[in-house]
Amino acid sequence: ESQLIIKERQQTTFQVEELINLLDGGKEKTALRRSIEQTILSDPLMKTDKIGYLTREQKYVQSVRRMMYFFTDLAKRNKWNIEDPHCPEMLFLSRSLSSVVAFMIHMGAFVPSISSFGTLEQVSKWQPLAKECLIIGCYAQTELGHGTNLRRLETTSTFDRNTQEFIVNTPNLSSMKWWPGDMGKSANHAMVMAQLITNGENHGMQAFIVPIRDMTTHKPLPGVEVGNIGSIMSLEDTDNGYLRLNNVRIPKENMLAKYANVDRSGRFQQTGNNRLMYASMMNLRIVLTREQMIHALQKACTIAARYSCVRKQGSLTPNGPEIPIMDYVTQQNKVIPRIALAYALDFTIMEVRHRYVQFLADVTRGDLSNMAEMHAISSGIKANASERTVAGVETLRRACGGHGYSMASGLPYLLLSVTGSCTYEGENTVLYLQVARYLIKTAANISMGKSVDGSSAYLAENTEARCSATSQEEFYDHSLLDACFKHRSKQLLQSVAMDLQGLLAEGKQQMEAWNLLSIQLVNSAKAHIERYIVATSASFVRKLNCSLKVKKLLNQLCSLVALHQITNFPGDFLKDGYLDSHQLDLARKAEVKLLQSLRHNVVGLVDAFDFRDEILGSCIGAYDGNAYERLYDYAKNDVMNKNDVHEESYQYLRPHLHRG
Ligand SMILES: CCCCCCCC/C=C\CCCCCCCC(=O)SCCNC(=O)CCNC(=O)[C@H](O)C(C)(C)COP(=O)(O)OP(=O)(O)OC[C@H]1O[C@@H](n2cnc3c(N)ncnc32)[C@H](O)[C@@H]1OP(=O)(O)O
Numbered sequence: 200e201s202q203l204i205i206k207e208r209q210q211t212t213f214q215v216e217e218l219i220n221l222l223d224g225g226k227e228k229t230a231l232r233r234s235i236e237q238t239i240l241s242d243p244l245m246k247t248d249k250i251g252y253l254t255r256e257q258k259y260v261q262s263v264r265r266m267m268y269f270f271t272d273l274a275k276r277n278k279w280n281i282e283d284p285h286c287p288e289m290l291f292l293s294r295s296l297s298s299v300v301a302f303m304i305h306m307g308a309f310v311p312s313i314s315s316f317g318t319l320e321q322v323s324k325w326q327p328l329a330k331e332c333l334i335i336g337c338y339a340q341t342e343l344g345h346g347t348n349l350r351r352l353e354t355t356s357t358f359d360r361n362t363q364e365f366i367v368n369t370p371n372l373s374s375m376k377w378w379p380g381d382m383g384k385s386a387n388h389a390m391v392m393a394q395l396i397t398n399g400e401n402h403g404m405q406a407f408i409v410p411i412r413d414m415t416t417h418k419p420l421p422g423v424e425v426g427n428i429g430s431i432m433s434l435e436d437t438d439n440g441y442l443r444l445n446n447v448r449i450p451k452e453n454m455l456a457k458y459a460n461v462d463r464s465g466r467f468q469q470t471g472n473n474r475l476m477y478a479s480m481m482n483l484r485i486v487l488t489r490e491q492m493i494h495a496l497q498k499a500c501t502i503a504a505r506y507s508c509v510r511k512q513g514s515l516t517p518n519g520p521e522i523p524i525m526d527y528v529t530q531q532n533k534v535i536p537r538i539a540l541a542y543a544l545d546f547t548i549m550e551v552r553h554r555y556v557q558f559l560a561d562v563t564r565g566d567l568s569n570m571a572e573m574h575a576i577s578s579g580i581k582a583n584a585s586e587r588t589v590a591g592v593e594t595l596r597r598a599c600g601g602h603g604y605s606m607a608s609g610l611p612y613l614l615l616s617v618t619g620s621c622t623y624e625g626e627n628t629v630l631y632l633q634v635a636r637y638l639i640k641t642a643a644n645i646s647m648g649k650s651v652d653g654s655s656a657y658l659a660e661n662t663e664a665r666c667s668a669t670s671q672e673e674f675y676d677h678s679l680l681d682a683c684f685k686h687r688s689k690q691l692l693q694s695v696a697m698d699l700q701g702l703l704a705e706g707k708q709q710m711e712a713w714n715l716l717s718i719q720l721v722n723s724a725k726a727h728i729e730r731y732i733v734a735t736s737a738s739f740v741r742k743l744n745c746s747l748k749v750k751k752l753l754n755q756l757c758s759l760v761a762l763h764q765i766t767n768f769p770g771d772f773l774k775d776g777y778l779d780s781h782q783l784d785l786a787r788k789a790e791v792k793l794l795q796s797l798r799h800n801v802v803g804l805v806d807a808f809d810f811r812d813e814i815l816g817s818c819i820g821a822y823d824g825n826a827y828e829r830l831y832d833y834a835k836n837d838v839m840n841k842n843d844v845h846e847e848s849y850q851y852l853r854p855h856l857h858r859g
């Protein structure tokens with residue numbers, strides 16, 4: 200173990216294990232997680248090859264092999280509950296699996312959407328098959344021509360009264376399904392989102408289970424053309440595919456009929472709220488935020504923080520001893536605010552998940568009153584967490600200098616694999632505009648004197664016109680910081696709502712006015728969500744039952760998240776004079792002081808994320824801090840070094856060198 204990292208751990212002022220338990224949700228949960236990790240990581244059949252060495256095909260083959268074994272054997276033997284993405288086992292499982300793997304769409308989207316869209320009868324028919332991996336499914340919504348605008352999906356499912364079947368078609372090039380994970384090579388069933396047509400009338404998007412491959416030969420069924428879409432930026436462990444359907448007939452009961460049905464004569468009946476077709480996307484937005492984005496940020500923090508403590512470069516006195524780069528305030532400013540953000544997002548998503556579970560219970564009772572708010576929160580948190588994670592991981596990667604560019608650091612892999620999260624499961628700008636739609640409606644309700652509650656209640660509160668802070672210390676105060684965020688959000692919303700009214704009064708059409716103001720609308724949505732994160736994480740910590748030391752530390756992290764945002768994006772806080780430039784200076788000084796006070800606990804804070812070395816996959820971020828030994832080892836094991844003289848040297852270099 201590196202002496203430097205030992206020294207760091209000696210400086211830690213709190214019990215790391217206490218924080219680990221807190222993040223897991225209790226001591227017993229930590230034990231459960233560790234035992235799951237131990238089982239998975241010690242199983243030779245679950246082993247992954249080193250990141251950076253495999254071709255696309257090898258990645259796919261490896262992940263299919265691992266995951267088939269995992270779902271059909273390992274998880275079963277251990278009685279892990281793998282189908283509920285919110286149960287503790289599943290939360291711990293996806294973390295132990297470390298890299299993105301095959302069948303995540305099967306388990307994470309296909310299986311849950313059967314119960315989201317299916318009747319009880321349909322659920323009891325399809326879900327056991329899917330859970331047991333007796334069928335492999337994918338979620339086929341996006342098309343070559345449309346991903347965002349679901350109303351314009353072009354795949355059709357036309358009811359044939361004579362045979363009591365649906366005929367599913369992708370009638371033109373742009374209508375073919377494009378992107379679905381697990382579809383290119385693996386899936387034999389697809390959850391196809393298509394326009395339902397009965398008796399010549401279009402009833403909008405519905406979900407259909409379409410068999411696409413033969414259950415024995417695995418060959419595409421008649422009328423089906425299916426394949427891979429080709430190499431993609433990352434996440435190549437999954438076979439993202441395309442699918443063309445030419446008059447594919449499926450039985451009537453393959454239309455999932457929880458919210459709408461077609462009777463034998465082809466008459467369409469809406470039996471539930473059709474928004475619930477969209478609402479199922481909330482689930483994956485929340486699951487991915489934690490399981491993919493926050494974990495990626497936490498891993499990158501772990502790597503960068505440990506490495507920054509063992510990497511020495513330069514000194515603080517002329518000819519003096521070299522210091523760990525973590526002692527530079529600029530380095531602290533790269534690393535520590537990201538650690539703080541990783542904590543704040545984790546606390547926030549725990550609360551969001553809790554609210555989502557309540558929302559589901561409400562829906563079961565037929566109460567949809569919280570749907571709009573839940574949609575705004577889940578969309579907003581997905582967009583904001585992915586945007587800040589991707590930016591954060593890149594900052595952390597650069598904070599590791601040259602070694603951050605090597606695959607050996609694990610950071611390029613994290614960056615590439617998380618960057619897609621800004622696009623899938625709802626493109627971020629589009630999701631922010633959904634939040635804005637909710638905010639503009641809320642603003643209209645407030646102006647009509649209606650009461651608002653929940654996460655937007657503050658929009659109806661009176662706030663001070665100026666921040667009251669006169670000292671640095673006040674900028675650690677959560678309620679003062681929250682007031683800054685509330686004010687910014689309120690002010691941005693009021694301003695864009697007024698501009699919208701103005702444009703409408705000038706005679707502009709609603710959608711045109713909306714488009715003209717969409718930059719402001721997105722900013723307003725971001726401000727609302729960032730305030731939600733600041734407030735939710737602080738109140739989460741306030742309610743925690745933990746030692747004073749840990750509480751103090753977590754309070755500091757929450758303050759830092761807010762302060763860092765203010766000092767880095769001060770414009771909207773200064774705009775209407777809520778903060779003045781003197782207060783901004785105070786906030787900056789407060790931030791530097793906070794960074795320095797958190798400095799000693801940097802390693803402890805990332806140790807508390809408790810990622811085992813095998814899960815981190817980093818030569819520079821391993822627990823023992825022995826970065827150089829591992830880098831050297833990684834290089835020596837590179838495939839290009841399997842012999843001293845590479846074959847190509849004989850072929851291309853030698854003839855040339857020997858000319859003279
Ligand atoms: C086992 C788990 C393990 C986890 C493993 C973790 C590791 C794995 C790691 C890595 C794996 C990688 C995984 C990748 C996965 C990717 C999967 C996909 O990408 S699947 C495709 C997603 N596609 C979209 O998200 C389309 C986006 N489009 C939309 O959501 C909509 O169509 C929208 C909203 C943009 C436009 O629809 P409009 O034109 O109908 O919009 P308007 O008129 O604005 O909305 C109508 C009403 O519906 C409400 N609404 C819209 N969306 C809603 C929602 N989701 N919920 C509730 N209400 C909603 C709205 O608020 C509005 O309500 P009012 O009229 O204002 O009252």
Ligand SMILES: Cc1cc2nc3c(=O)[nH]c(=O)nc-3n(C[C@H](O)[C@H](O)[C@H](O)COP(=O)(O)OP(=O)(O)OC[C@H]3O[C@@H](n4cnc5c(N)ncnc54)[C@H](O)[C@@H]3O)c2cc1C
Nearest residue numbers: 338339340341345346347378379380622623624625626628
């Ligand atoms: C790795 C990966 C895995 C995926 N897995 C699946 C899957 O399993 N199943 C599935 O069905 N799909 C999947 N997708 C598809 C994904 O859901 C879509 O790509 C995503 O929803 C974005 O839609 P789009 O590609 O149509 O982007 P577009 O909507 O074309 O976005 C392009 C640009 O247009 C802008 N834009 C579009 N509409 C508006 C608007 N109304 N207002 C303002 N700006 C707008 C966007 O902001 C963006 O800048 C996957 C995608 C990726 C990358």
